[in-house]
Amino acid sequence: MAGLCFHNASMLYLGETATRVLVIEDDASVSTAIDAILIRHQCETVVASRAHAGIHKFRTGRFDVVMIDLFMPGMNGLDTIARIRNESAVSIIAMSGFCLRNSRDADQDYLGMAKRRGATTSLRKPFSPLQLISAIDRSLVLAF
Numbered sequence: 170m171a172g173l174c175f176h177n178a179s180m181l182y183l184g185e186t187a188t189r190v191l192v193i194e195d196d197a198s199v200s201t202a203i204d205a206i207l208i209r210h211q212c213e214t215v216v217a218s219r220a221h222a223g224i225h226k227f228r229t230g231r232f233d234v235v236m237i238d239l240f241m242p243g244m245n246g247l248d249t250i251a252r253i254r255n256e257s258a259v260s261i262i263a264m265s266g267f268c269l270r271n272s273r274d275a276d277q278d279y280l281g282m283a284k285r286r287g288a289t290t291s292l293r294k295p296f297s298p299l300q301l302i303s304a305i306d307r308s309l310v311l312a313f
Contacts, residue, residue: 187213190305191232193223193249194264195241199294203236206298212305220244227253234305237288239265239279247279247286254287260308261287266294 190212194200200216207214215230217223220241227235235253239246250261263283280291289308292300 187211189232190214191235192216194238220249234260236262250286250288260289260312262304262308263288263291
């Protein structure tokens with residue numbers, strides 16, 4: 170198992186290898202921000218701007234965590250999660266800024282749907298660097 174990027178936001182845990190994170194996100198500013206945050210925490214990131222490209226990178230690489238935006242052109246994030254989950258038990262973090270009924274309860278909107286499709290955990294946009302690192306830690310802990 171790769172080392173956790175962060176744990177409890179105060180202690181850095183590094184294993185023998187860096188945590189590898191695949192980010193499937195169509196918004197370049199979001200994926201660039203995620204990459205910048207994770208680099209500072211000794212994580213290695215690979216970015217795909219579309220679902221099909223992300224699935225291809227997933228199949229040809231080794232990742233500890235996959236972060237998937239739920240709303241992308243072409244194949245949506247819910248279907249992407251289902252495809253990856255059918256192939257692997259990898260940790261999956263679903264991301265979305267869209268809320269149904271102005272709900273802050275992830276179980277009541279698309280993030281809840283993503284969990285039912287196989288996401289390990291979720292992250293509502295916009296998020297802080299601490300929330301991102303906590304979601305990665307949470308997903309790694311829940312996967313083992």
